Amino acid sequence: MKNKILIAICALIITGGFNASMAQVKGNVTISGAFALYPLVVKWAEEFKKNNPGVKIDISAGGAGKGMTDVLTGAADIGMISRDIYPEEIKKGAFYVAVTKDAVVPTISEKNPILNELLKKGVKRDAFVNLWVTGRAKNWGQVTGIKSTAPIHVYTRSDASGAAETWAKYVGKKQEDLLGVGVFGDPGLATAVKKDAIGIGYNNIVYIYDSKTHRQTNGVRILPIDLNNNGKIDADENFYETINDIINAISTGKYPSPPARDLYFVTKGKSKNAATKAFINYCLTNGQKFVMEAGFINLSKERLATEINKLK
Numbered sequence: 001m002k003n004k005i006l007i008a009i010c011a012l013i014i015t016g017g018f019n020a021s022m023a024q025v026k027g028n029v030t031i032s033g034a035f036a037l038y039p040l041v042v043k044w045a046e047e048f049k050k051n052n053p054g055v056k057i058d059i060s061a062g063g064a065g066k067g068m069t070d071v072l073t074g075a076a077d078i079g080m081i082s083r084d085i086y087p088e089e090i091k092k093g094a095f096y097v098a099v100t101k102d103a104v105v106p107t108i109s110e111k112n113p114i115l116n117e118l119l120k121k122g123v124k125r126d127a128f129v130n131l132w133v134t135g136r137a138k139n140w141g142q143v144t145g146i147k148s149t150a151p152i153h154v155y156t157r158s159d160a161s162g163a164a165e166t167w168a169k170y171v172g173k174k175q176e177d178l179l180g181v182g183v184f185g186d187p188g189l190a191t192a193v194k195k196d197a198i199g200i201g202y203n204n205i206v207y208i209y210d211s212k213t214h215r216q217t218n219g220v221r222i223l224p225i226d227l228n229n230n231g232k233i234d235a236d237e238n239f240y241e242t243i244n245d246i247i248n249a250i251s252t253g254k255y256p257s258p259p260a261r262d263l264y265f266v267t268k269g270k271s272k273n274a275a276t277k278a279f280i281n282y283c284l285t286n287g288q289k290f291v292m293e294a295g296f297i298n299l300s301k302e303r304l305a306t307e308i309n310k311l312k
Helices: 002-015 038-051 064-073 087-091 115-121 125-132 140-144 162-170 186-195 243-251 274-284 286-290 301-310
Strands: 027-033 055-061 078-081 094-109 153-157 181-183 199-204 220-222 260-268
Touching: 027 064, 027 274, 038 055, 038 274, 038 286, 055 274, 064 078, 064 094, 064 260, 078 274, 094 162, 094 186, 094 243, 094 274, 094 301, 115 140, 125 140, 125 153, 125 162, 153 162, 153 186, 162 199, 162 260, 181 186, 186 199, 186 220, 260 274, 274 286, 274 301
Parallel strands: 027 055, 027 078, 153 181, 153 199
Antiparallel strands: 078 260, 094 199, 094 220, 094 260
């Protein structure tokens, strides 16, 4: 019997099945940061605690900037970051691993007076530049070429946000350069656009699709990007109907990067907190089976192996 047990343990080690996510741990983990990652991290925490009831995980969304500040000052064990990690942050001790992918999308109200035309024609990148950077576009006609004098209200994020930084990178700038009425948080920006028939904003995809139907919901619609600049949305650019459609477009590179991007966990140096290490390891291993269910994109097996190796 002892020999059988030893053989079973050896088999687990050899196949990689014996890892930190399988061993129960105890302790506290505080997580702060990006709205983009928040729904997935809540799911991960719920599942992780089923096998680790002795771990208390506190999660708060306040934007990627707050997450980075909190982790570097010791106010949080893990920062949820939805943008690139800056060299100056690395110098201050930021240690990061990619945990999933998603994308930022331009959003409008489903009450937009020219909604049907917008969904057929889409909007070119240059038009987004004229909205958020130069301010030259003042009405929907100038943005689309459609005969419309309806004014356009531009919204952006007021908090230090990975979504805003990613969208700014797409239009060639930084978040502080973006024009528009500032609104706090991803849910807040979606609500502002929903209530304003002539408004435009941007959101992480998880805040646009219904978790049950997987279709766009809550009065907000994605404004298609005219990627080839031919004045219409062709069949190979029309990948917004369901969350699975856009996830496939992001995974295959059809949706541009940026605004598609990696999402990260950041700690101050390699964490020595057993509960923190176990949770991060879980998210990169067993927790990956919940990624697509939560509306995100799995990293490739090769990329996951690289990220897991960083933790050693």
